[in-house]
Amino acid sequence: MESIASVIVIIITLLALLGLGVWIGFALLGTGIVAMLLFTDLPFGDAMATTIYSHSATWSLSSLPLFIWMGEILFRSNLSQNLFSGLSPWLRRLPGGLLHINVMGCATFACLSGSSVATLATVGKMSVPELRKHGYPDSLALGSLAGAGTVGLLIPPSITLIVYGVTVEESIGRLFAAGVLPGLMLSALFSSYIVCWGLFTAQGRSMREVRASLKEKFDGLLKLLPVVLMIASVVGSILSGVASPVEAAAVGVLGALALSLFQGHLSVESLIQSLNGTVLVTSMIMLLIAGSSFLSLSMAYTGLPGELAHWIGAMNLSPITLIAALTLFFLFLGMFLDGFSMILLTMAVLEPVVRTAGIDMIWFGVFIVLVSEMALITPPIGFNIFLVDSISGAGVGKVARAAFPMFLLMLLAVVLLVLFPGVALWLPEIMMGRSS
C-alpha cells in the first residue's frame, strides 16, 4: 500500500515537472531524485554523478556527433539541388510524377543523415518550390514530404536508434541493419500511395510529366554519383560488417567535407556553423541522456519496473495484445513528447517489461522508432508538421490534414512489422551469421 502511494507521488512529480515546462532532461532527473528519496535512505548523489558520467562518456555514443555533423555539412552543401535534378529524369514518368522525389529524396538523404529534421529540411527546401511551380496540389506535395521525412529516423544512420541502442545496451550495428527494410517498406508504402493518386484520380492522371531523354537520365546519374558513393561507403560498410558505425560515421564526415570542398561550398565559416549545429544537437541529447540514465538507476533501486513486469506478466497478455497496448500508449505520449524524450523516458521503466515478455529488443527498437515517427506528423506537437509549415507557409492545420493519409500508412507499417517481424530481424540475422 505504501508503495502504491509512492508510485502515485512519483507519477505526479513527473507530470507536474513536464507540464510546467521544465526542460525534459531535468524533469526526468527530478523524478529520479523524488523516487530515490521515497524508496531508499541511502545517499545517492555520488551514484548519480557516476551514472551520468559513465552514460555520456561512452564509446558507443561517439558515432552520434559524427553522424549529426555529416548531416549538418550536407545540409549546407547543394546536395538537395543535385538530388532533385538527378532523381527527376528517373522518377517523373511514374504515375504521380515529381511527387516521388519527396519520397525517394528523403529515403536517399536518410542514408546520409541521422535525423528526420535534417532530411526533411534538405529535401523540402528544394522540392516544395519546384512541385508548386509544376502545379502539384499542396495536399499531396506537403503531405508526402511530411510523411517521407520520417524515414530519416529508421533508415541508418539514425540518431534515434543510436540513443535507443545506448539506453538498452544493444548493438548499434544490428539496430541499423534492422532499420533498413522497415524504412524501405515505409517508403514503398508512400510511393504506392502516390502512384494510386496518379492512376485513379482525374487530377493525378492529368499531371503526367514528359519522358526524359537518355542524355538527361545519364546527366542525372552523374549528379547522383557522389551521393550513391557516400551511401555505399557509409551504409554499405556498416551492413557488410566492414566498418563499425563509428568508423562509417568518420568516413561519412570526410566524404561530406570532400563533397562540399569539391562543390566550392566549404569555407571556414560554413565549417564553424556546421560544428555549432552539431554541438547544439549533441548537447540537447546529452541533457536527456543524463536525466534518463539517472531515472533508470533510481527505478532500478525502487524495483518498480520489475514489479510492473511481473504484474503485466501475470495478466498473461499475448505479445500482440501487449504490443497493441504499447502502440496506443506511445501514440498518446507522442501527443506531448518528442521521440527522443519518449524513448528515453519509457525505456527507463519499460525495458524489464519488454524483456520479460520475451520481445526481441532489436525488433522493439524498430517498433518504438516507427511509432514515435508517427507522432512527428500528428498534431499537436508534430515536429515535421511545423517544419513543413515553415518551409511552405501553408499553415499548420493544412499540413496536418495533408499528412493524415501518411499517418494511416504508417499505422499499416506498424501492423506489417508486427505480423512479419522478419522485416526488421532478417538483415541483422544474416549480418550476425556472417561475422560469427
Added chain:
Amino acid sequence: MAGAEVWFLKTSFAELVVALGDMFHSILHFTETMLNATYRLCGYLASLCIVTILLVVVINIYDRLTGGYTPGTNEIASYCVGAAGALGLAFAFGEGKHLKMTLLVSRTTGSVRKMIDLSCLLIGIGLSGFVTYFLAKMVYVSAVLEDRSTGMDEALLWIPQAPMAFGFFVLSLSMIHALATQLSGSQQ
C-alpha cells in the same frame, strides 16, 4: 546659508547615486559580456572535442588498414563525446535547444506565464546545481585517489571527468543568468 549647504549635499549625494549606478551598470554589463563569452567559448571547446573524435577514429581506421595499433583511441573518443555534450549545454540552453513540453505552458499568458517560467528556471537551477555539486565531488575524489581508467590509456580519471562537471557548472550559471535577466526585465 544652511539651505545652500543642504542643497550642495543633496547634489553630491544624487551624483554619487548616479555614479554608483553607472558603475554598477557597467559591472553588470561587463559580467554579462563575460558570461556570454564563456558560453560561446565552451561551445567552441565542444566543437574541438567533436573534431578530436573524428581525428581519433580516422587514426583507428588507418591503423586497421595498415595493421598498426595506437592504444587508447577508443577511450579518447569516449571522453570527447562526454566533454562535447557537457560543454555545449549552456550554449544549447541559450539557443533554446533543450527540449521541453510547451503544450500546456503555451496556453498561459501574462503574469501566470511569468510565474511558470520563473519556477521552471528555479527548479532547473536547483537540479543543475545538485548535479554540478556531485559531479565536482566525483572529480575531486578521483583526483585525490588518483583513480585511473581501466582501459588501455590508463588516464587519470579526473581529467575526462572535469569537463563534465564544468559543463554542468556553466549550464547552472547560464540558468542563473537567465533568471536574473528575467527578474530585472519584469521590474522595468
